[in-house]
Amino acid sequence: MPAVTETIETVQSVTESGYKWGFETDIEMEFAPKGLNEEIVRFISAKKNEPEWLLEWRLRAFAAWKAMEEPRWAAVKYPPIDYQDSYYYAAPKQKKAPKSLDEVDPELLRTYEKLGIPLREQAILAGVEGAGETPAEGRMPVAVDAVFDSVSVATTFKDRLEKEGIVFCSISEAVQTHPELVRKYLGTVVPQGDNFFAALNSAVFTDGSFVYIPKGVRCPMELSTYFRINAKSTGQFERTLIVADEGSYVSYLEGCTAPMRDENQLHAAVVELVAMDDATIKYSTVQNWYPGDAEGRGGIYNFVTKRGACRGARSKISWTQVETGSAITWKYPSCILQGEDSVGEFYSVAITNNYQQADTGTKMFHIGPRTKSTIVSKGISAGHGQNTYRGLVRIGAKAHGARNFTQCDSLLIGDLCGAHTVPYIENRCLSAKVEHEATTSRIAEDQLFYCRQRGLTEEEAVGLIVNGFCREVLKELPMEFAVEAQKLLQISLEGSVG
Amino acid sequence: MLKIEGLTAEVEGKQILKGIDLEVPTGEVHAIMGPNGSGKSTLSYVLSGREGYEVTGGTATFNGQDILAMEPEERAAAGLFLAFQYPVELPGVGNATFLRTALNAQRKARGESELDAMQFLKLARERMKALAMPEDMLKRGVNVGFSGGEKKRNEILQMALLKPSLAILDETDSGLDIDALKIVADGVNAMRGPGFSALVITHYQRLLDYIVPDRVHVLMGGRIVKSGGPDLAKELEAQGYAAVQAAA
Numbered sequence: 001m002p003a004v005t006e007t008i009e010t011v012q013s014v015t016e017s018g019y020k021w022g023f024e025t026d027i028e029m030e031f032a033p034k035g036l037n038e039e040i041v042r043f044i045s046a047k048k049n050e051p052e053w054l055l056e057w058r059l060r061a062f063a064a065w066k067a068m069e070e071p072r073w074a075a076v077k078y079p080p081i082d083y084q085d086s087y088y089y090a091a092p093k094q095k096k097a098p099k100s101l102d103e104v105d106p107e108l109l110r111t112y113e114k115l116g117i118p119l120r121e122q123a124i125l126a127g128v129e130g131a132g133e134t135p136a137e138g139r140m141p142v143a144v145d146a147v148f149d150s151v152s153v154a155t156t157f158k159d160r161l162e163k164e165g166i167v168f169c170s171i172s173e174a175v176q177t178h179p180e181l182v183r184k185y186l187g188t189v190v191p192q193g194d195n196f197f198a199a200l201n202s203a204v205f206t207d208g209s210f211v212y213i214p215k216g217v218r219c220p221m222e223l224s225t226y227f228r229i230n231a232k233s234t235g236q237f238e239r240t241l242i243v244a245d246e247g248s249y250v251s252y253l254e255g256c257t258a259p260m261r262d263e264n265q266l267h268a269a270v271v272e273l274v275a276m277d278d279a280t281i282k283y284s285t286v287q288n289w290y291p292g293d294a295e296g297r298g299g300i301y302n303f304v305t306k307r308g309a310c311r312g313a314r315s316k317i318s319w320t321q322v323e324t325g326s327a328i329t330w331k332y333p334s335c336i337l338q339g340e341d342s343v344g345e346f347y348s349v350a351i352t353n354n355y356q357q358a359d360t361g362t363k364m365f366h367i368g369p370r371t372k373s374t375i376v377s378k379g380i381s382a383g384h385g386q387n388t389y390r391g392l393v394r395i396g397a398k399a400h401g402a403r404n405f406t407q408c409d410s411l412l413i414g415d416l417c418g419a420h421t422v423p424y425i426e427n428r429c430l431s432a433k434v435e436h437e438a439t440t441s442r443i444a445e446d447q448l449f450y451c452r453q454r455g456l457t458e459e460e461a462v463g464l465i466v467n468g469f470c471r472e473v474l475k476e477l478p479m480e481f482a483v484e485a486q487k488l489l490q491i492s493l494e495g496s497v498g
Numbered sequence: 499m500l501k502i503e504g505l506t507a508e509v510e511g512k513q514i515l516k517g518i519d520l521e522v523p524t525g526e527v528h529a530i531m532g533p534n535g536s537g538k539s540t541l542s543y544v545l546s547g548r549e550g551y552e553v554t555g556g557t558a559t560f561n562g563q564d565i566l567a568m569e570p571e572e573r574a575a576a577g578l579f580l581a582f583q584y585p586v587e588l589p590g591v592g593n594a595t596f597l598r599t600a601l602n603a604q605r606k607a608r609g610e611s612e613l614d615a616m617q618f619l620k621l622a623r624e625r626m627k628a629l630a631m632p633e634d635m636l637k638r639g640v641n642v643g644f645s646g647g648e649k650k651r652n653e654i655l656q657m658a659l660l661k662p663s664l665a666i667l668d669e670t671d672s673g674l675d676i677d678a679l680k681i682v683a684d685g686v687n688a689m690r691g692p693g694f695s696a697l698v699i700t701h702y703q704r705l706l707d708y709i710v711p712d713r714v715h716v717l718m719g720g721r722i723v724k725s726g727g728p729d730l731a732k733e734l735e736a737q738g739y740a741a742v743q744a745a746a
Contacts, residue, residue, distance in 0.1 A: 449548050450586040454600035454656065455574035455607065464599060468590030468639070 032089035038062060041203050044089050048172045048206075051179060061192035061202030068196045074359035075388040075420060076328050078301065081266060086235045088204045145170060145209045145225045157221065167212040168223055171239055174210035181212055185243050189272035189309045189336070197268040197330075198305040201237045205270065208238035213248035213279070222478055224253040227269075235266040242272070244279035246312065251282040253481055264292075264327060269304045277312030277339065282320070284477050286485050289325035291492070296355025296384070299327025306333035307363075310342035310371075318345040320476040322485040323358060324492040332390065334363035337371035337399075344373040347473040349485075351466075351492045352385025352417070361391035361422075366399040366432065375406040378470045381417035382493055388420040395432040402432040410440040411469050413462065413493065463490030499524050500664055500695060505556035506720075507544045514540040516720035517556065522664075522713075524561075527686075527696045529706055529731060532717035533739045538699045539583060541717070542668045546580040547573055560664060574600075575607035579662030581653040583669045588640035593652070596640045597622065597659055604660060625658040629685050647678035654685035665689070665696040671705035683708030703735035718743055 032043050041062050045055040070081070144157075145168065161168050167178055174182050192202040209225040227238060244250055254271075267289060273281050283306075292299025302325075308317035319333040335344030346362035364373035379387040393404045410419035421438050443465050451461035466489050467474065474482050505518040514537045522528045532538050543551045545558060547570035558566050565573050588596065602612040613621065622636060631651060641649050650670050657665055670682055686696060686709050698709055706714070706728065714730040715722045716739070723743055724730065734742055 444586075445549065446586050447588060449570065450582065450588070451596075451600075452570040453546050453548075453574055453580050453582075454596075454660070455571050455604035456600060457569075457571050457603070460599070460603060464591055464596065465588060468588055471590035 030089075030091050031087050034087055035084040036086075036088055036204065040088050044204055044206060047089065047091075048175070050175055053183060054175060057187065057192065058203050061199050062204075064193035065196065065199035065203055068193075068199055070196050074330050074390070075386065075422075076330060076357040076359050078264070078328055078357075081264075081301070083200075086266060088235060088237070089206055091206075145223075161219075161221075164217050164220065165214040166217060166219055167210065169210055171205075171208045171210040171241060174241075178210070178212065181243065182210065182241065185241055185272070185274055186239075187272075189274060189307050190270050190305050195305060197303040198270050201239060201268050201270045201305070204235075205237045205239035208240040208269070209242075210240070211242040211250060211252065213244045213250045215245045216247045217245075218248065219250040222251050222253055224255065226255045235268065237267075238269045240269070240271040241274075242281055242283070243274045244276065244281045244315075246276045247278045248276075249280045251478060252284070253478060254283070254285045255288065255481075255484075264299060264301055266301045266303065267326075269306075271304070271306040271333075273308030273317055275308065275310050275312060275315035275317050275339075275342075278314045279312060280316040280318070281308065282318045283308070283333070284481055285319075285321040285323075286477075286481055286488065287321065287323045287325055287329070288488055291325045291356050292327040292354065294354050294383075296327070299356070300325065302326035302329045302331060304329075304331045306331065307336065308334070308344070309336045310339050310344060310368075312342070313339040313368075314341045314343075315339050316343040316345070318343075318347070318476070319362065320345075320347040320473065321349070321360075322470075322473070322477070322481075322488065323348070323350040323360060324488045326358075327356060329356075329358040329360050331360045332362055334365070335373065336365045336367065337373065337402075338367045339371075340368040341370045341372075342368055343371070345476075346373075346375045346377070347476045348377045349380070349470045349473045349489070350378070350387055350389075351380045351489060352382070352387045353492055354383040354385065356383075357386045359388040359390055361389045363392040364394070364404060366393070366395040366402040366404070366429075369399060370401045371399055372402070373404045375404070375408075376472055377406075377408045378473055379408070379410045379419050380413070380466055380469070380489075380493070381410070381419050382413035384416050386418045386420070388422060390422045390424075392424040392426070393434055394424075395427045395429050395434065397428045399429050400431045402429060404432075404434045406434075406436045408436075408438040409469070410438075411466065412440065412442045459490070459493075462493055466490070466493060500558070500560050500697070502545075502558045503556055505541075505544070505558055506554045507540060508552050508554055509540060509550060513554070514720055515544065518717075518720075518722060520715065520722060522695045522697060524663075524695055525690075525692045526712040527690065527698060527709060528713045528715060529698045529700060529709075529711040530715050530717050531700060531731060531734055533701075536717045537720045538717055539668055542580055542666045542697075542699060545573075545666060546570060546578060571603070572607070574660075574662075575604045577663035579657050579660055579665045581650075581657060581665065581667040581670045583672065585641045585644075585649040585653055587642045589642050591640045592636070593638055593640050594619070594622065594636040597636075597656060600656070601659055622659060626655060628688065629655060629658060630681060631655060646673040647675060650674055650682055651678060651685075654682050657689070658685055661689075663693055663695065665694070667696065667698045667700075669699055669701065671700055671702065679705065680708060703731045706731045716742055 032040055041058050045058055190198050193199055211223055213219055242252060275281050289300035289302055310317055317335050323329050333346060337344050344364050350358045350360050352358050362375055375391060377389045379389055381387040389408045395402050408421045412419055419440055423436055425434055427434055447465055448458060448461050451464060467486055474485055477485055500522040502518050502520040505515055507515040530538055540551060544553060553566055563576060598618045605612055626633060641652060671679055698711060710728055714726055716724040
């Protein structure tokens with residue numbers, strides 16, 4: 001089905017609330033007691049049967065966290081979070097780890113089916129690439145790791161990936177099966193004490209994905225993790241670690257949704273990427289956590305630390321994010337460009353509608369010579385939404401010939417929303433070149449009328465114009481995700497005009 | 499048939515249309531001529547439903563339907579097409595995407611099946627060939643970076659694809675060189691037939707050498723002051739609007 005047609009149909013089919021992923025799965029859960037203390041950290045570690053070094057690592061993080069203050073510099077407002085009033089461990093009850101999908105609770109499988117996430121490999125193998133300029137109905141195979149509340153419930157295509165020497169599994173499993181790899185890289189990009197939320201995550205992270213691509217291997221399919229918060233009063237703290245060894249390539253996708261609830265739920269994830277010589281990691285996110293209702297009640301607090309290290313020469317890390325959900329987004333996927341000629345990219349679309357707030361951007365640390373970075377940020381504000389781009393480009397003294405190009409565009413819909421751009425540039429190298437461009441615009445009345453005169457409804461017109469505004473970013477997404485992202489953009493802006 | 503009776507309308511509190519009476523029978527092409535500020539563009543916006551153009555009296559029906567009560571997109575689905583005097587740019591929106599979305603929105607509103615990407619491309623290529631337009635126009639952003647002539651040709655392409663039953667061309671000839679003018683005129687003439695009517699709004703006689711109208715109306719001061727056959731346009735060209743008004 002053509003993307004735009006599908007977009008339109010999706011919009012017509014959405015419920016009154018507009019958020020169709022807001023259902024709750026009724027499933028027997030196992031919880032740790034509410035609250036956060038050393039006992040809970042030990043409980044989580046024991047539950048996961050972790051080695052002593054990892055428990056020690058968590059406890060150091062917890063000690064660091066206790067001494068830290070919640071950051072207040074972001075342009076977001078929210079009431080104080082009571083960290084003792086949340087569950088830090090919630091898992092679907094299972095006698096033991098499932099060996100195959102047949103052992104997974106059918107209720108869980110149905111949940112992912114409802115979300116459109118294929119966990120049955122045969123169902124997605126038949127996909128064919130679409131002809132023409134837009135994707136057709138067929139699906140390319142995508143390997144999925146599904147994380148439900150605190151634990152990973154299934155990972156698909158593992159056997160096929162293993163043949164290439166690729167490790168793709170939940171991080172809990174990797175701790176058991178590849179402890180040497182996890183120990184070597186965990187916390188080397190985002191240390192335990194990096195910031196308040198990263199420290200919290202390091203102490204209590206429960207699951208997430210682990211990827212290792214061996215030397216010279218090009219990963220034959222997209223890897224994907226799908227995060228689902230289901231349980232009430234639960235924080236989600238997943239940790240993702242991706243290591244691309246010399247000359248390897250991987251494209252990784254991340255998606256997320258949560259039920260609609262009146263309370264706010266905390267999501268504090270950490271993602272670490274490591275790229276060695278000539279390796280490329282492409283990391284794409286379509287973030288669709290529950291954004292809260294039209295009056296700003298409920299929604300996810302998305303306080304996430306994502307960072308990639310281009311350790312090797314000519315390595316490349318590319319972040320693409322489409323942020324449509326969450327009540328508050330606090331997120332700065334960054335690149336440490338150590339290797340000479342390494343490349344960092346950040347492509348972002350952030351939408352805030354109703355009372356959503358987003359403070360998002362990136363940091364590019366140019367350390368090695370001739371390192372290059374590109375930043376393209378598209379912020380869309382509607383309703384009472386507040387949208388801030390916050391970015392740092394730091395060029396070190398030895399980054400001779402480094403280059404950065406930054407483009408920040410803001411689009412305003414209505415007159416109650418806000419767009420803010422806060423770019424920091426620090427340059428210690430004379431031969432470096434840094435460029436920054438920024439624009440702010442509105443959807444003009446004549447654009448809307450032009451579209452409507454051709455037969456589009458006002459909302460279809462807004463969707464089309466917004467998709468056009470975001471085109472430079474959307475084209476960076478893998479095709480499968482691009483279609484989903486287009487739909488989301490339109491749904492997220494429902495009711496923003498008229 | 500388009501039937502307008504006693505139509506009055508204001509913009510920002512100022513009355514612009516002061517009682518328009520006009521009938522365009524199905525299958526006919528009528529020209530509306532008039533000096534600057536006579537209400538030509540206002541008439542086209544009122545008929546297509548643009549915000550800010552407030553109808554204060556009178557009626558307008560198309561094939562018996564009260565079009566003034568309809569949303570702009572409903573009027574489009576009912577077959578009304580406006581070729582804009584100043585086509586609007588939509589950055590980042592591909593021309594093909596825009597055209598297919600519009601076409602399918604109208605087809606859907608009429609209860610017809612939608613075209614998939616392949617069917618659409620086939621249709622678009624056919625129409626473009628007939629209009630001697632380069633195919634890369636489909637790939638470019640809607641009107642972005644188009645020259646004045648390209649924008650107007652793009653309007654005609656849209657008309658050819660959407661196949662309206664009533665087209666309003668708002669000074670489509672302004673800013674066109676003679677070659678572009680011919681292409682635009684060919685596009686309109688190709689649509690002519692029993693199921694198609696058009697209102698061609700223009701300052702000058704020039705366009706009417708290529709699109710020969712069935713009737714010509716002179717709009718001045720918000721009213722139709724004179725109507726006649728194609729010769730009226732030539733008379734206007736020779737004598738000017740003032741003389742025509744004095745005689746009327």
